[in-house]
Structure formats: C-alpha cells, structure tokens
Amino acid sequence: MKKIIKITAALTSVLIFAAMAGMPVSAQSLQKTAGDKKPIPSEVMKIAQKSCTKCHIDGGMGGLKFTEWDSYTQEKQAAKAKAMCAKVSGKIMPPKNFVKKNPGAAPTDADIKTICDWSASLQPVKK
Ligand code: HEC
Numbered sequence: 001m002k003k004i005i006k007i008t009a010a011l012t013s014v015l016i017f018a019a020m021a022g023m024p025v026s027a028q029s030l031q032k033t034a035g036d037k038k039p040i041p042s043e044v045m046k047i048a049q050k051s052c053t054k055c056h057i058d059g060g061m062g063g064l065k066f067t068e069w070d071s072y073t074q075e076k077q078a079a080k081a082k083a084m085c086a087k088v089s090g091k092i093m094p095p096k097n098f099v100k101k102n103p104g105a106a107p108t109d110a111d112i113k114t115i116c117d118w119s120a121s122l123q124p125v126k127k
Contacts, residue, residue, distance in 0.1 A: 037074040040066065044118050047111045050104070051094050052084075081119035088112045 040048065048056070048066055055061045060068075064080055072080065087093035088107055099106045107115070 037070075037072075037077060038122065039070055041118060043114055047107055047114060051088075051107045051111070054105075055094075055098075075124075078119075078122045078124060081115075081122045085112075085116040085119040088115055 045066075052064075053066055056064045057067050064084070069077065069080075084093070089112055094102075094105055094107070
C-alpha cells in the first residue's frame with residue numbers, strides 16, 4: 001500500500017513538471033523576456049509598413065527609424081514603443097495630411113490596440 005502512495009506521488013510530480021514545461025510559449029517568454037531587447041513583431045511591422053515606414057525608414061523623421069530598431073538599446077526600444085502608442089492613440093501619427101492623401105494608411109482601432117499592447121509588453125517590469 002505504501003509503495004502505491006509513493007509511486008502515485010512520484011507520478012504526480014512528474015505530471016506537474018510536464019504541465020509546467022508545456023506552458024504556452026507566449027506566457028513563458030513573456031515572463032522571461034519582458035523588458036528585453038526584441039525585434040518588432042510581424043503584426044506590428046505590418047501596421048508600420050501600412051502607416052509609418054514611408055517617413056520612418058527612408059526619412060527617419062522624428063528620430064524613429066524602423067530599420068535601425070534592432071540596434072536600439074532595450075530602454076530605447078521601450079521608450080520608442082511607448083511614444084508610438086501615444087502618438088497613434090492621440091492620432092498625431094501618422095500625420096493628418098498624410099492620412100488625408102493616403103486614406104488606406106490610417107491605422108484602425110485594432111491596429112492602435114496592437115501597437116499599444118506590444119508597447120506595454122516592452123515596458124520594464126516595475127520592481
Ligand atoms: C508623413 C510622414 C509620417 C508618417 C506617415 C508617420 N510619421 Fe511619425 N513622425 C513624422 C515626423 C515629421 C516626426 C517628427 C515630428 C515632430 O517631432 O513633431 C515624427 C515623429 C514621430 C515620433 C516621435 C519620435 C520620438 O522619438 O519621440 C513617433 C513615435 C512617431 N512619429 C511614430 C509614428 C508612427 C507609429 C507612425 C505610423 C502609425 C508614424 N509615425 C507615421 C512623420 C511621419
């Protein structure tokens with residue numbers, strides 16, 4: 001009888017371990033990498049290509065250049081992402097007359113949320 005209990009306990013701990021190892025990758029990597037230096041995720045890059053890169057790659061206007069993103073420090077990436085969220089939320093970026101000429105480039109509400117959620121994930125964890 002005792003032996004069965006022992007085996008059950010051992011099995012249970014193996015199962016718990018396996019469950020932890022099988023945790024969704026996103027949850028794991030979020031915990032591990034919040035605040036780390038990261039490339040721009042493709043869903044954000046898609047929006048940037050639609051709405052921002054005309055000015056923020058070739059022009060590098062306003063000190064934001066997506067092609068140099070990966071060379072930014074972790075702090076700079078977090079700060080730039082935060083500024084992007086603020087500017088698109090406030091409809092300051094893309095500039096109004098640019099949107100007027102390129103109506104298709106206006107970010108949707110979902111686009112704005114994608115940028116802001118991503119920005120939030122980059123902010124350093126408060127201690
Ligand atoms: C038509 C050109 C144009 C487009 C399109 C555009 N921007 Fe800008 N952006 C500028 C200019 C010019 C500045 C600098 C103006 C200023 O500082 O007031 C700027 C500044 C910024 C800044 C401030 C940079 C900093 O380091 O504080 C951010 C952030 C920004 N843009 C984000 C975006 C995002 C995000 C998009 C797309 C959703 C976008 N911009 C689309 C021209 C553009």
